[in-house]
Amino acid sequence: MVLPTQPAQVDQGLLDACGAEPNWMCEWVWNSTSNATLAKMSDWFVGTPVTVLLILLGAWILSRFARRYLGRMISAAVAQHDSVATRQLDRVGLGKFVDEPDPRRDARARSIAGVVGGTAAVVIWVIALITVLGEIGIDLGPLIAGAGIAGIALGFGAQSIVKDFLAGLFVLIEDQYGIGDVVDLGEASGTVQEISLRATVLRAQDGTVWHVPNGEVVRVGNRSQVWSAAVVDVTVAYSSDLVEAQSVILQTARDVCASSAWKDQVLEDPDLLGVEAFGSVGVTLRIVVKTTAGTQWALQRSLREAIKAALDAAGIEIPIQRLQ
Numbered sequence: 001m002v003l004p005t006q007p008a009q010v011d012q013g014l015l016d017a018c019g020a021e022p023n024w025m026c027e028w029v030w031n032s033t034s035n036a037t038l039a040k041m042s043d044w045f046v047g048t049p050v051t052v053l054l055i056l057l058g059a060w061i062l063s064r065f066a067r068r069y070l071g072r073m074i075s076a077a078v079a080q081h082d083s084v085a086t087r088q089l090d091r092v093g094l095g096k097f098v099d100e101p102d103p104r105r106d107a108r109a110r111s112i113a114g115v116v117g118g119t120a121a122v123v124i125w126v127i128a129l130i131t132v133l134g135e136i137g138i139d140l141g142p143l144i145a146g147a148g149i150a151g152i153a154l155g156f157g158a159q160s161i162v163k164d165f166l167a168g169l170f171v172l173i174e175d176q177y178g179i180g181d182v183v184d185l186g187e188a189s190g191t192v193q194e195i196s197l198r199a200t201v202l203r204a205q206d207g208t209v210w211h212v213p214n215g216e217v218v219r220v221g222n223r224s225q226v227w228s229a230a231v232v233d234v235t236v237a238y239s240s241d242l243v244e245a246q247s248v249i250l251q252t253a254r255d256v257c258a259s260s261a262w263k264d265q266v267l268e269d270p271d272l273l274g275v276e277a278f279g280s281v282g283v284t285l286r287i288v289v290k291t292t293a294g295t296q297w298a299l300q301r302s303l304r305e306a307i308k309a310a311l312d313a314a315g316i317e318i319p320i321q322r323l324q
Contacts, residue, residue, distance in 0.1 A: 070120060237319045254270055
């Protein structure tokens with residue numbers, strides 16, 4: 001026959017002095033002195049401060065550990081992402097142009113690590129603060145309920161801000177663009193001057209400064225990432241010899257690209273694609289030159305100037321549309 005287990009006896013004095021869940025200091029003083037007043041005082045002046053101090057110390061250690069660990073993890077993830085991009089560029093013969101260390105990689109990793117580490121630290125310290133309030137006897141029920149209602153209201157009112165922050169974080173993680181890149185964000189285009197989690201600041205060619213919320217960016221066109229292409233369309237008259245015209249244009253482009261001003265910026269030999277279109281006044285020929293990032297516009301201007309002079313010297317007409 002199994003005898004029923006006897007309930008453990010409760011020390012009523014300890015219960016009166018330290019409560020139903022006695023602190024370790026209060027219980028130790030009560031067991032040592034059996035003095036309720038001394039036990040209560042030790043709990044308030046020694047036990048609670050020590051517990052609060054240990055909670056704050058633990059929060060500090062966890063926040064420092066989170067910042068350091070997340071920083072290393074994010075740096076490794078960014079490096080892995082860049083190595084995948086490098087392998088993809090190797091397949092098309094452009095890996096040699098990204099072998100050198102990318103300063104944007106470290107800046108991007110620091111930015112992301114700062115954001116994620118800061119968020120983790122805030123979460124840790126909020127939990128620590130709530131725990132401390134519970135230790136000093138504050139009823140957390142109404143406080144948590146009020147914070148929940150305020151959080152719901154804030155969430156409804158700040159949806160666009162949260163959207164901007166998440167979009168900005170992915171811009172940094174995926175390296176969609178960086179400071180100095182020339183980008184087209186749909187509503188605005190220009191040179192990136194500043195990137196934050198909230199918005200991207202662009203300087204347009206006419207000097208206009210655009211502040212674009214990251215959450216409003218639907219698509220990104222980066223015109224200066226890794227390499228660019230100078231595209232020049234040349235229109236010649238229908239009566240022109242197309243073979244001769246193409247020969248003049250291609251040779252002129254090769255001479256410009258081989259000059260001291262451009263040989264370091266040109267990545268591949270000029271590629272004459274041939275007839276691009278038939279227009280109302282002539283035939284359009286297209287030539288493409290692969291260049292380093294951001295130099296295509298200046299090269300296009302140099303090519304147009306040189307090609308115009310070469311066609312004039314060869315007696316090849318560049319037609320114009322005359323108004324009746």
